[in-house]
Amino acid sequence: MFGKRDVIVHGTDPYNAETEPAALAEGAITATDAFYVRNHGAVPEASEWRLRVEGAVERPLDLSLETLREALPEYTVTATLQCAGNRRAGLIAIRDIPGEAPWGPGATGTATWTGARLADVLALARPSGEAVHVGFEGADLSPEAKPPQRFGGSIPLDKARRPEVLLAWAMNGEPLEPVHGAPLRVVVPGYIGARSVKWLDRIELRRTPWKGYFQEVVYRLLPEDGRPAPGAGMPLGLVALNADILSASPTEVRGYAFAGGERFITRVDVSSDGGTTWRQAELLEDLGPWAWRHWRAPLDLPPGDHELVVRAWDSSAATQPEDEASLWNPKGYVNNARPRCSLRI
Ligand SMILES: Nc1nc2c(c(=O)[nH]1)N[C@H]1C(S)=C(S)[C@@H](COP(=O)(O)O)O[C@H]1N2
Numbered sequence: 001m002f003g004k005r006d007v008i009v010h011g012t013d014p015y016n017a018e019t020e021p022a023a024l025a026e027g028a029i030t031a032t033d034a035f036y037v038r039n040h041g042a043v044p045e046a047s048e049w050r051l052r053v054e055g056a057v058e059r060p061l062d063l064s065l066e067t068l069r070e071a072l073p074e075y076t077v078t079a080t081l082q083c084a085g086n087r088r089a090g091l092i093a094i095r096d097i098p099g100e101a102p103w104g105p106g107a108t109g110t111a112t113w114t115g116a117r118l119a120d121v122l123a124l125a126r127p128s129g130e131a132v133h134v135g136f137e138g139a140d141l142s143p144e145a146k147p148p149q150r151f152g153g154s155i156p157l158d159k160a161r162r163p164e165v166l167l168a169w170a171m172n173g174e175p176l177e178p179v180h181g182a183p184l185r186v187v188v189p190g191y192i193g194a195r196s197v198k199w200l201d202r203i204e205l206r207r208t209p210w211k212g213y214f215q216e217v218v219y220r221l222l223p224e225d226g227r228p229a230p231g232a233g234m235p236l237g238l239v240a241l242n243a244d245i246l247s248a249s250p251t252e253v254r255g256y257a258f259a260g261g262e263r264f265i266t267r268v269d270v271s272s273d274g275g276t277t278w279r280q281a282e283l284l285e286d287l288g289p290w291a292w293r294h295w296r297a298p299l300d301l302p303p304g305d306h307e308l309v310v311r312a313w314d315s316s317a318a319t320q321p322e323d324e325a326s327l328w329n330p331k332g333y334v335n336n337a338r339p340r341c342s343l344r345i
Pocket residue numbers: 035036037038039040041081082083084137138139140151152179180181192193194195196197198199200
């Protein structure tokens with residue numbers, strides 16, 4: 001439908017699809033035509049596009065894409081996007097989560113993103129003393145909210161001023177595709193995918209975090225017995241340490257590990273006896289502080305049944321939780337349990 005290949009489609013209206021493990025395993029940069037898509041509404045129709053910057057600013061802006069591209073220097077950042085619902089299927093296996101897509105390990109991917117620094121746009125608009133959060137609003141209308149609402153979210157102003165946060169018009173060296181947010185999207189490295197708002201046409205400097213449905217009700221971690229309601233549970237922001245297996249054979253296991261936040265991957269351990277003994281995997285290509293690490297470990301397994309388990313470690317010395325049972329939550333977010341895989345040889 002959008003010329004995507006190697007994807008598992010979870011819905012067509014709106015279109016949602018994840019990358020197949022084999023396509024993720026091809027390299028640390030995910031091909032654009034295999035990159036996952038997470039939409040909460042229809043891709044908005046192309047129209048006369050402007051970016052407004054308003055709210056707690058001394059100088060509100062109303063920019064064309066040409067002005068943005070010509071007036072500001074262009075930067076490229078390699079960053080992993082990860083949906084908070086990535087690996088939800090593992091939680092659904094514990095207890096059903098009706099109405100939420102059963103994402104496997106492929107609601108994540110890594111691309112190079114090119115655009116202007118949000119910091120440079122903010123410097124032009126001059127945030128006032130009141131500004132603490134930066135809100136982003138997309139042009140898409142989501143029927144998930146009643147009444148329908150545009151998709152939006154916010155990040156703290158401190159993060160918004162960091163050099164890695166981009167207003168991107170290109171992905172993997174090509175013009176951004178409509179399904180990934182053309183003509184302009186935010187890319188917030190280290191934060192859940194939901195903050196990287198696509199089809200961005202409004203930035204609002206605010207005193208408080210975004211009050212829209214997708215931050216006040218959705219994308220929050222509820223207690224096991226919680227119900228979605230405005231302000232219930234905790235808002236998700238920084239991505240938690242996570243890893244998954246992308247391929248496993250009698251001679252080799254491969255996968256990804258993503259630290260999230262401002263952390264980086266320090267080690268990945270692999271067990272082939274269900275977690276009794278561990279060996280270190282080899283960390284592959286380092287794409288910089290905002291990208292995952294792919295890893296591999298050679299195996300030499302005798303005939304029989306084997307259970308592979310993986311645990312990644314990050315620069316805060318945290319490792320992944322043992323299993324999904326302790327992580328189940330009503331919306332099915334942040335499944336970062338140690339991935340497991342059975343092999344019969
Ligand atoms: N405007 C808008 N931005 C959005 C969304 C959306 O539905 N509408 N989905 C968000 C979510 S939940 C994720 S995980 C990422 C996915 O980006 P991608 O589709 O380019 O992979 O976009 C985010 N930005």
